[in-house]
Amino acid sequence: AQNVEKKIFVRLTVDRYTHQFVTQAIETPRENVEIRDILLPMRVSPLMLNVHRPSYPIRSLQQFVRKAVQAERAKCVVTSFGVNTFDDVAIELLITTCYSVLAEDCRSTEPKFAVLMKKVTKGSEEKKMKIIDEEPIIGLQHVIDEVEVTVDGHVERDEEKLERIGVNKGNEVVFVELEYVTIRFDGEMASVKMSPFFKNGQCDICGHYDGEGEDELRKADDELIDDLEKYHRSYFADDSECKIEEELVGNKTNYRIRFDGHQDLFEESQELRKPIMRTDVIEYSHELCFSKKPVF
Known part of the structure; x- marks a missing residue:
């Protein structure tokens, strides 16, 4: 077919085997250009491949609404040094070599899911993450230059099998998409998105998810407290092989909570932290300016 004057057509074709390379074909009025094997930062799942993802039949109005509000999921981000909760409150605490519960269904004695994370070594x-769904137990761990995935304790490299249980694995980032939660993990930092149907129905170090932010510090038994150390301890998973790092967990200066970025609360410590001096940088379209002296 001949190209129409003054129109450009672009076609992207995803490699059917790797899902991580694309071929870009550009058709102009004067020439055709094809660029092959463009490497994407992570694997993609073309529309036709979505049949491999877990399918949850809609049998009630509640399930229909759950699908419709998927984009409204709240997000919690967890790093080595703290948590930004589902209600956007910043809590400073240390992730240790014992599993901490990042997200868990606490509406019944038979939770539908639980998401845990710990440091690999001091x-x-x-x-290392453990994601417990109603069926498989998914493990994620940074190994050399990739995030390794295990299913029920066994390393799984078959990407089609992983897609069937909601796991999308890239070289550096893994996404796990379950019915109620979505997890992004790069080996060091995790983000968890949770369905709004779990407002007032989850219990974890990601705070009390209710859209408010004033009562974040609820322990696993739902007791509202103002002691961050007790809050932290209540969400260590039961593990007879893990020894709590008391020098970190018991140090009150390792805890702080910040509401809306304005108020600071120090647990049993009024000691001010030393400000960090930095060089201020301002970038303009034609020049880059640095402060002569470090500023706060």
Whole structure:
């Protein structure tokens, strides 16, 4: 077919085997250009491949609404040094070599899911995650230069099998999409998105998810407290093989909570932290300016 004058057509074709390379074909009035094997930062799932993803039949109005509000999920981000909760409150605490509960269904004695994370070793930034769904137990861990995925304790590299249980694995980032939660993990930092149907129905270090932010510090038994250490301890998973790092967990200066970025609360410590001096940088379209002296 001949191209229409003054129109350009672009076609992207995803490699059917790797899902991580694309071919870009550009058709102009004067020439055709094809660029092959463009490497994407992570694997993609073309529309026709979505049949491999877990399918949850809609049998009630509640399930229909759950699908419709998926984009409204609240997000919690967890790093080595703290948590930004579902209600956007910043809590400083340390992730240790014992599993901490990042997200868990606490509406019944038979939770539908639980998401846990811990450090691989002391002093390391590398983390390990355990995601417990109603069926498989998914493990994620940074190994050498990738995030390794295990299913029920066994390493799984078959990407088609992983897609069937909601796991999309890239070289550096893994996404896990379950019915109620979505997890993004890069080996060091995790983000968890939770369905709004779990407002007032979850319990974890990501705070009390109710859209408010004033009563974040509820322990696993739903007791509202103002002691961050007790709050932190209540969400360590039961693990007879794990020894709590008391020198970190018991140090009150490792805890702080910040509401809306304005108010600071120090647990049993009025000691001010030393401000960090930085060089201020301002970038304009034609020049880059640096402060002569470090500023706060």
